[in-house]
Ligand SMILES: Nc1ncnc2c1ncn2[C@@H]1O[C@H](COP(=O)(O)OP(=O)(O)OP(=O)(O)O)[C@@H](O)[C@H]1O
């Protein structure tokens with residue numbers, strides 16, 4: 001199996017404080033990893049390390065062949081209210097291609113068509129000329145998803161992409177992720193462990209360090225052992241029926 005990236009005894013943090021310590025983690029091609037853990041556990045920090053925006057304070061990060069900034073797609077954790085940039089939805093989606101282009105080059109008709117197609121697929125066709133600030137949280141997340149995937153990345157990092165997804169969009173959202181996973185490796189941060197266990201192939205529990213669990217079935221006991229007890233997972237009720245109890 002191809003290794004997309006590997007962390008060896010990696011630590012990372014801010015200032016003098018390490019948020020992640022002694023992380024040993026291999027990401028294999030085509031995995032779909034649900035990244036779970038309590039608030040402040042270091043999930044977003046882990047993604048920042050993979051993206052290269054945060055340098056490890058110790059250990060090693062080894063990227064697989066051909067994996068670099070230009071082959072990683074990223075959907076940042078979104079909070080509403082910080083989207084006042086004067087950009088149209090189409091501009092934001094196209095900006096996902098910027099890393100592949102030299103400065104000053106324009107987007108081709110083909111690239112614009114691809115952006116339009118993605119927006120249509122994600123149910124946002126009529127918003128392509130809208131300004132970002134006119135969108136709801138869920139619509140914004142779909143725009144950022146389109147931006148993350150327009151360049152056909154090999155590794156897709158999603159930081160809580162479903163936190164605003166409504167029930168009407170949920171099925172097509174998960175269908176889309178499944179289709180994408182046919183083409184790319186996915187790391188998806190989510191607090192909704194009950195829902196994602198039906199879609200992911202494995203879990204990474206992040207709480208100061210990282211425990212990889214190579215199956216989508218995870219028990220409360222395992223979560224406790226990984227220091228990711230279910231009670232610490234915030235988003236509402238956990239549908240325990242989805243989790244196998246032993
Ligand atoms: N830019 C920063 N400067 C200093 N400390 C930070 C910074 N970003 C995050 N932290 C701290 O690092 C810790 C881990 O934060 P991180 O954002 O990785 O958590 P998280 O697991 O993504 O949490 P959440 O579920 O709330 O998104 C927190 O204690 C946070 O306060």
Ligand SMILES: [Mg+2]
Nearest residue numbers: 043044077159
């Ligand atoms: Mg986070």
